[in-house]
Amino acid sequence: MSLLNISYLGISGYVIFWGMFVIALFLFSRRIYFLYKVIRLGKGEDRFDRIGERIKYTLSTMFSQRCTLKSIKKGDLAGIGHALLFWGFSCFFISYIILIGFAEGFGMQFLRGGTFERAVFTVLDIAGLFVIFCILWAAVRRYLIKPDRLEMSFEAGFIMSMVLSLMVLYYAIESCRFALMGESSRWPPISMAIATYLLEKNVGQATLWGVFVWSWWLHYIFILVFMVYIPYSKHLHILVSPFNLMFKPMDRKVLIEPVSSDMSEEEMVKGLGISGIQDLKWKDILDVFACAKCGRCHINCPAQLSGKILSPREFIKGIKEHTLEVAPLLLGQNGDKQKEERGKTFIDGKVKEEEIWACTTCGLCQEVCPVEIEHVRKLIGLRQNLVLEKNTMPEGIQNMLRNMQMRGNPWAGAQSLRLKGDWINEAGMEPLKEGDGISTLLWVGCTGSLIDRNVKATISLAELLKRAGIKFGVLGEGEPCCGDPARRAGYDFQFQILAEENREILRSYNIKEIITSCPHCYNTLKNEYPLYGLDLKIIHYTELLCDLVKRDKLSFSKTTGSLLTYHDPCYLSRYNGIYQEPRTVIGRIPDVRYKEMERSCKETFCCGGGGAHMWIEEKRGTTRINHLRIEEVTKTGANAVITSCPYCLQMLEEGIESKGLKGVLEAKELSEVLLAAMEKT
Amino acid sequence: MNIIVCVKQVQDPEIPPSKFKIDPETKQVIPPAGVPPVISVYDERALEAACRLKDKYKAKIVAITIGTDKASEVIRHAISMGADDGYLLCDPAFESKDSFKTAYILSKAIEKIGAFDLVLCGRQAADWGAGQVGSILGEMLTVPVVSFACDIDVVDTGLRVKRVVSDGYEILEVPMPCLITVSSEVGLPRLPSGMRIMLARKKPIPVWKATDINIEHSLLEKGHEHTEIIGLVVPERKSECEIIKGTPKEAAYEIAERLVSML
Numbered sequence: 041m042s043l044l045n046i047s048y049l050g051i052s053g054y055v056i057f058w059g060m061f062v063i064a065l066f067l068f069s070r071r072i073y074f075l076y077k078v079i080r081l082g083k084g085e086d087r088f089d090r091i092g093e094r095i096k097y098t099l100s101t102m103f104s105q106r107c108t109l110k111s112i113k114k115g116d117l118a119g120i121g122h123a124l125l126f127w128g129f130s131c132f133f134i135s136y137i138i139l140i141g142f143a144e145g146f147g148m149q150f151l152r153g154g155t156f157e158r159a160v161f162t163v164l165d166i167a168g169l170f171v172i173f174c175i176l177w178a179a180v181r182r183y184l185i186k187p188d189r190l191e192m193s194f195e196a197g198f199i200m201s202m203v204l205s206l207m208v209l210y211y212a213i214e215s216c217r218f219a220l221m222g223e224s225s226r227w228p229p230i231s232m233a234i235a236t237y238l239l240e241k242n243v244g245q246a247t248l249w250g251v252f253v254w255s256w257w258l259h260y261i262f263i264l265v266f267m268v269y270i271p272y273s274k275h276l277h278i279l280v281s282p283f284n285l286m287f288k289p290m291d292r293k294v295l296i297e298p299v300s301s302d303m304s305e306e307e308m309v310k311g312l313g314i315s316g317i318q319d320l321k322w323k324d325i326l327d328v329f330a331c332a333k334c335g336r337c338h339i340n341c342p343a344q345l346s347g348k349i350l351s352p353r354e355f356i357k358g359i360k361e362h363t364l365e366v367a368p369l370l371l372g373q374n375g376d377k378q379k380e381e382r383g384k385t386f387i388d389g390k391v392k393e394e395e396i397w398a399c400t401t402c403g404l405c406q407e408v409c410p411v412e413i414e415h416v417r418k419l420i421g422l423r424q425n426l427v428l429e430k431n432t433m434p435e436g437i438q439n440m441l442r443n444m445q446m447r448g449n450p451w452a453g454a455q456s457l458r459l460k461g462d463w464i465n466e467a468g469m470e471p472l473k474e475g476d477g478i479s480t481l482l483w484v485g486c487t488g489s490l491i492d493r494n495v496k497a498t499i500s501l502a503e504l505l506k507r508a509g510i511k512f513g514v515l516g517e518g519e520p521c522c523g524d525p526a527r528r529a530g531y532d533f534q535f536q537i538l539a540e541e542n543r544e545i546l547r548s549y550n551i552k553e554i555i556t557s558c559p560h561c562y563n564t565l566k567n568e569y570p571l572y573g574l575d576l577k578i579i580h581y582t583e584l585l586c587d588l589v590k591r592d593k594l595s596f597s598k599t600t601g602s603l604l605t606y607h608d609p610c611y612l613s614r615y616n617g618i619y620q621e622p623r624t625v626i627g628r629i630p631d632v633r634y635k636e637m638e639r640s641c642k643e644t645f646c647c648g649g650g651g652a653h654m655w656i657e658e659k660r661g662t663t664r665i666n667h668l669r670i671e672e673v674t675k676t677g678a679n680a681v682i683t684s685c686p687y688c689l690q691m692l693e694e695g696i697e698s699k700g701l702k703g704v705l706e707a708k709e710l711s712e713v714l715l716a717a718m719e720k721t
Numbered sequence: 722m723n724i725i726v727c728v729k730q731v732q733d734p735e736i737p738p739s740k741f742k743i744d745p746e747t748k749q750v751i752p753p754a755g756v757p758p759v760i761s762v763y764d765e766r767a768l769e770a771a772c773r774l775k776d777k778y779k780a781k782i783v784a785i786t787i788g789t790d791k792a793s794e795v796i797r798h799a800i801s802m803g804a805d806d807g808y809l810l811c812d813p814a815f816e817s818k819d820s821f822k823t824a825y826i827l828s829k830a831i832e833k834i835g836a837f838d839l840v841l842c843g844r845q846a847a848d849w850g851a852g853q854v855g856s857i858l859g860e861m862l863t864v865p866v867v868s869f870a871c872d873i874d875v876v877d878t879g880l881r882v883k884r885v886v887s888d889g890y891e892i893l894e895v896p897m898p899c900l901i902t903v904s905s906e907v908g909l910p911r912l913p914s915g916m917r918i919m920l921a922r923k924k925p926i927p928v929w930k931a932t933d934i935n936i937e938h939s940l941l942e943k944g945h946e947h948t949e950i951i952g953l954v955v956p957e958r959k960s961e962c963e964i965i966k967g968t969p970k971e972a973a974y975e976i977a978e979r980l981v982s983m984l
Contacts, residue, residue: 301919305916308919424915427914428914431911431912433912435909441912445913446760447733447735447759448757462737462740517754517756532915533915534915537918
């Protein structure tokens with residue numbers, strides 16, 4: 041019963057079928073080609089390495105729907121809906137190719153009839169139910185429950201009605217067809233049941249035929265409209281997100297693009313950092329097309345939750361809108377127009393300066409994003425442009441950078457009472473001397489050596505290491521800043537100057553292994569210094585302690601008494617996957633009482649101090665991020681919150697103090713808690 | 722407009738007291754290890770004032786300093802902030818704490834640089850704090866001097882300068898060429914942009930010796946100083962705290978009386 045063998049107003053069904061298809065395909069391809077050209081506007085970047093691994097990751101993630109299902113453990117069940125919709129609609133997508141494309145379009149009628157067809161329709165019948173269920177659920181959620189992470193849009197409503205119509209039309213076509221054929225069987229269950237019902241009700245053959253023909257063509261048109269509409273709407277993510285998964289950053293979450301310090305003046309004039317779409321990498325542009333505005337980033341972002349202007353979802357949306365607005369002009373042949381558009385930047389257009397500085401670079405947006413969008417490096421790129429080219433930045437950042445430039449650390453000035461090294465004798469440590477044969481360095485970090493509270497933690501750490509029999513040295517006064525705050529603030533040249541200086545210092549002492557106390561130093565030394573020719577073994581102290589307790593080189597004999605919880609520093613857990621180690625060590629404290637926070641490990645919540653935010657005043661009238669975190673700490677009922685980052689420690693302590701919780705709750709560095717749990721030697 | 726800015730490299734004013742050491746015998750400050758010297762804060766503000774003029778009008782900025790090889794760092798800092806050129810005046814004969822000698826060396830270097838419209842200095846150096854060099858240099862160059870400026874702008878007759886005085890400020894107009902010493906009220910110095918830092922790193926800094934700037938060596942010899950350091954001590958840090966008892970009203974009267982008696 042092929043509808044294409046019939047002529048309509050004297051035109052063959054095949055002609056109409058293929059004619060419509062060619063038009064739709066043309067519109068679809070034209071858009072896809074345009075988008076491809078837009079993506080190619082971005083700068084080059086090699087994301088084609090380890091291609092096998094990438095493809096494997098993409099397919100397994102996509103078909104298992106791990107990407108959307110990962111949020112259900114936090115009570116966000118929408119992932120289930122997405123997964124069912126994905127699997128269900130995938131079945132339909134395959135059927136469109138086999139049944140409509142091959143069987144009808146190419147007249148390969150042998151695909152119809154028989155068990156194969158029965159099986160296909162049975163699967164579709166059931167899949168259709170899931171799809172309808174999910175669409176209704178999505179409609180209720182979107183229009184009645186209105187979760188924070190979603191924004192109302194015409195697009196979503198249109199696409200949902202489109203999919204729902206396709207399902208309804210499918211049942212209409214199949215039940216009418218079965219009724220016309222007068223078949224009765226149990227399979228496919230739903231269409232057959234409707235067909236039986238229609239026959240029982242004695243619906244006339246002409247009516248059945250009419251409904252069948254109209255539904256079939258309408259169904260076909262809807263499929264074509266759907267196909268064309270996708271690349272014009274946010275549902276582009278259906279096509280783009282698999283590629284976005286494939287081209288994700290492989291080993292590290294945040295790949296900051298260095299601003300080369302070897303640039304010639306002409307190159308510099310072209311611009312530094314990101315100011316327009318031509319400064320983005322192609323993957324950054326792919327990112328904005330992969331975004332489905334699901335808003336998981338929006339509801340998790342510490343800046344957004346504390347009332348700041350930044351929303352990662354809106355940020356990506358802004359870049360997308362800007363890109364689509366500017367790209368046609370950039371792709372045009374007119375050279376002057378291109379120049380004109382060069383000046384049309386994101387900053388203070390689609391993306392506000394305030395947004396750019398609101399990010400703590402905690403990376404939670406990227407952690408929860410189902411399609412591997414890289415928000416942080418775009419924000420840092422924008423900062424690079426603001427700082428290096430436009431010379432505008434918050435006052436706190438300016439002071440920090442000046443201190444770093446003049447004194448080699450971010451803290452000096454009124455905020456530090458002592459300079460590096462003053463406390464070293466107190467801790468019974470000796471600064472390294474050339475030729476003393478020690479190749480393990482304890483990299484203390486600026487905060488751990490300049491801020492009184494953090495110095496205490498450093499002294500505890502040094503004592504712990506000594507008790508475990510580790511032979512190590514410190515650089516003392518000779519230890520410069522690793523450059524992390526400068527890099528996160530976008531002052532990349534300063535970072536590079538420091539990285540190169542540090543490489544020489546570390547080489548001159550013949551260092552082989554570095555123990556870091558600060559996760560920010562850890563991340564910088566481990567992940568960012570290799571580019572500047574320094575590839576040493578870098579370990580965070582929590583990793584080392586974990587190893588020591590496992591080998592029984594370090595043991596604890598006293599219990600702490602208080603209920604403990606552990607706050608994961610973003611740069612340790614999320615950036616570098618170290619969250620089990622500190623927990624293992626805490627677990628070795630005798631009779632320890634420990635309670636986990638709701639957000640922990642890789643999905644930890646920022647203390648508010650990362651991304652150079654130690655030096656940025658939080659906007660007045662907004663909640664402080666560290667106060668939000670302290671509220672989460674108090675929910676556990678813990679008496680002590682342990683962390684292993686100097687910034688986190690300061691932020692948590694400030695939170696405890698301003699919330700009037702002093703005496704009830706204390707913040708401790710892990711090394712302090714462990715030292716207290718040891719017998720005095 | 723040709724602007725010359727005189728800058729000085731000084732020991733970091735943020736050196737903690739525990740690290741600040743002097744040698745009373747030679748009457749010298751012993752530079753602490755691990756604390757690099759910095760640009761004198763007032764001179765940095767003079768540079769900022771120069772850069773603001775350059776932002777607004779066409780100007781060429783030249784920075785000069787007297788010091789050891791290390792002092793080329795402050796010239797690089799000046800270039801990274803916006804100076805076009807810079808010279809380091811480095812000669813063992815220049816070693817002196819005498820403001821007249823310093824001003825003399827600077828005046829000779831300025832003569833060599835050539836025509837200028839404006840010379841800017843910090844109101845005083847952040848180390849010795851004498852605040853003499855600017856005025857003496859103006860005298861040697863035979864140009865008018867305005868001290869303690871917090872704002873400089875160009876007018877038809879020359880420059881309009883806002884100058885800080887103890888109970889407010891006064892506005893003066895001065896013809897060019899002239900010399901102005903800049904006070905910290907001018908505002909926070911700019912953070913050098915990345916481009917300028919890289920430019921400054923690559924820029925060669927010419928070094929001028931005494932013979933390069935036609936200095937009469939005899940004038941730099943001992944015995945020509947106008948000042949003499951008699952002694953050098955680290956002041957003893959003492960703080961005393963007394964709590965005045967009584968009701969707030971009584972205590973307030975008491976404090977007021979004591980303050981009045983101190984006047």
